[in-house]
Amino acid sequence: MTGPAPSGSDPVIIAGAGPIGLALALALARHDVPSLVLDEGTGLAPESARSTVLRADTVELLQRIGYGRVTADGRGWTAWRTLRRGRELHSVELRHDDVLHLAQHRLLRGLRDAVSATGLVELMPESALLELEQEPGEAAVSVRTQRTWLHGSFLVGCDGPRSTVRKRLALRFPGRAAADHYAVATIRADLPFPGEALLHRDQPRHSGAPSAREVVARPLPDGVWRLDWRLPPRAPGFSPDQLIEQLRATLAAWNDGRVPGYELISSADHVVQQRLATRFQVGRAFLAGDAAHLLGALGMQNLDEGLRDVDNLAWKLGLVWHGHAPERLLTTYQQERRSAVIARLRAVDQAMPLLQPSTPLLEARRSLLSGSLRRNAELLSDGSLGTGRLGGAPAYPAPGQGRAALTPGLSPTSPGVLVQDLSVITADGTRDRLRARLGRGFLVVLVAPGTGVWATEHWLGAGLMPQLTEVTQELPVPAELLVTESYPGAPAHTVLLIRPDGHLVAATPGSRPEELVALADRARNAASELPVPRGAGTGEGAPRLETLPAGQP
Structure with a gap:
């Protein structure tokens, strides 16, 4: 090399x-x-x-x-719930590793x-x-x-x-100096939804409580919670007394009118730009x-x-x-x-008018014109959960194939997407996770059903492996060869070329040494054109790479 x-x-x-x-x-x-x-x-x-x-x-x-x-050090969430006036509108069950709060x-x-x-x-x-x-x-x-x-x-x-x-x-x-405004408090308390995060819109009002139409509760380790009350963007923040009043009103709304014991650890006023x-x-x-x-x-x-x-x-x-x-x-x-x-x-600019009306009058109009909050509750959770257009990992098309895009609707084999994590086997027979191998060089991954069943010595020298081993060593960038049982949307014998940050360069059918070398060379040279792999687009989920003019930076 x-x-x-x-x-x-x-x-x-x-x-x-x-x-x-x-x-x-x-x-x-x-x-x-x-x-x-x-x-x-x-x-x-x-x-x-x-x-x-x-x-x-x-x-x-x-x-x-x-x-x-x-x-x-962090706390995973078991669920995300969206409430309005104490009634649940939307909930998402979560695995421990979907979201981490620390x-x-x-x-x-x-x-x-x-x-x-x-x-x-x-x-x-x-x-x-x-x-x-x-x-x-x-x-x-x-x-x-x-x-x-x-x-x-x-x-x-x-x-x-x-x-x-x-x-x-x-x-x-340039930008917006006050896109959102929150009063923030971290507390230690036993809340009636352990391990869950929730957004509560239009909590029942309590006499004397300041006006905050929305609060988000997120659990942290050791019984600690972070609470964020959304305020009008340019409104003054809570005074210390108002913060305590709002905190007690919020806790009472979640505990049948009773304020449980709590410890206020810290507080802040946070304006989002x-x-x-x-x-x-x-x-x-x-x-x-x-x-x-x-x-x-x-x-x-x-x-x-x-x-x-x-x-x-x-x-x-x-x-x-x-x-x-x-x-x-x-x-x-x-x-x-x-x-x-x-x-x-x-995406935020498009979603903000639907999800965060600035006045009660606009809230009423939104309900009439675009349906209830329930219709948009899933979109409301995207930013907090890192899903959809408001949070999911982007896709980076190859040079000349357009600008970076948000991933909803793209297939797992679309050039530029973040690859899915799955079990892989290295060339020396070690079993690992795909994303754990990232961050050093490019990855060449062969989709080979049966590798999880047969002993390593039977398939390392069979089929496409010898040729792929040789071409991986000849790539113009540091690279490692891996094998996996299957990959979503990729037929057997598909070869994936993956960047060190986990984004897919291309999925090619079979071993095409010249194409793999050309793809790697163009990836490192920021070339504006990519070859069309022979047979691409003929199998289920296989991408079709076309030669396109260079895009503008």
């Missing part, structure tokens, strides 16, 4: 030691890329009211980059522990980025902190909504997470999208840093991630 010259031995500089900056450093370490993480603070993670909801794909990312106790300080501590276990990440406390420089044509970027100048191969700004990196790159951050940077890349500098985009209306979680930034950018930086791909591959980070966030923001 040959490629262009490596970018050199300079580490990647990451500005920001929050969840996104630490996760990116760990993801790069999985690709054997060193990094310097600039932390403007002291590295402590004090307890607060902040918490985050993660979906299965982002939990799996954290696990494979080294945060081994993420599921122990406090932000636990997430930070877990990521820091994982960072301390790798020798490829250097944390630099009290080192806020002040300036950055990059010369045209130079294969380096320089930054200045309070202490010294640092030189790196690339710079990634993971430094939050007020990003210094974004400001130094002179990038605008919807913003998007005009660019995610300038030269060798990039933006990720809150520095690049802000979401969060309708229960969406910006951290999920930030971790998807990490997964998308890390493997591309890894290939370029090691010399396995040209730098133009990095332009696909902005093309894919920015268009995915745009699609998400558009």
